[in-house]
Amino acid sequence: MVGAVLSVGVLVGSGVVAGVLFAVALSVLPALFAMPAERYVYAHRLIGRRWDPTMPVLVLTTAAADVALAVHGGSGAALFAAAAGLLAAVSVVSHFCNVPINRVVKSLDPERIPAGWHDPRPLWRRWHLLRTVLALLAVTVNAVAVVV
Structure with a gap:
């Protein structure tokens, strides 16, 4: 019984993680790239408010x-272990790559973007796409593990 409940839990959890990251890659990122720097900083600050701690808690x-x-x-068992590793990798990429960029962007005043500002969006996108692929692999591996 516990195994069945946990199996449903990993499918739902990894599915939500993959879905959220995929939606950000598909829709939010192109919108953020289309904005001038001051609007991007303003929007980034608004969009990022609810991710922490929800996504880290869900992933972990x-x-x-x-x-x-x-x-x-x-x-x-081996597949569940692989899915755990993939989700851990999502967490590592988020914590060590995307979150530091988020902190820098959130520290900016949208009305006073510094001269020579280095736009972090391309780097942030690369890290985000990596964690999206990892999350999609995790949900796929979890689905196979539940079926096996």
């Missing part, structure tokens, strides 16, 4: 459930 809770399923054993 889902990874922990994957670990529990891997430890529990069974035919999908």
Whole structure:
């Protein structure tokens, strides 16, 4: 019974993570790229308000459930372990690559963008696309693990 509940949990959790990251890549990022710097900073500050701590908690809770399923054993154990690793990688990319950029952008005053400002959007997009691919792989691996 616990295994079934955790299996549903990892499917929902990894599905939401992948879906949110995919939606940001598909719609939010192009919109942010279309904005001049001051609007981008303003929008970035608004959009980012609710991600923390929701996404880190969701990613890490889902990874922990994957670990529990891997430890529990069974035919999908290796796959659940792989999904946990992929979600951990999502967390690492977020924490060490995207979040530092977010902090810099959030520290800016949209009305006073410094001269010579280095636009972080291309770098942020590269890291975001990496974690999106990792999240999509995690939900796929979880789905296969549940079916096995």
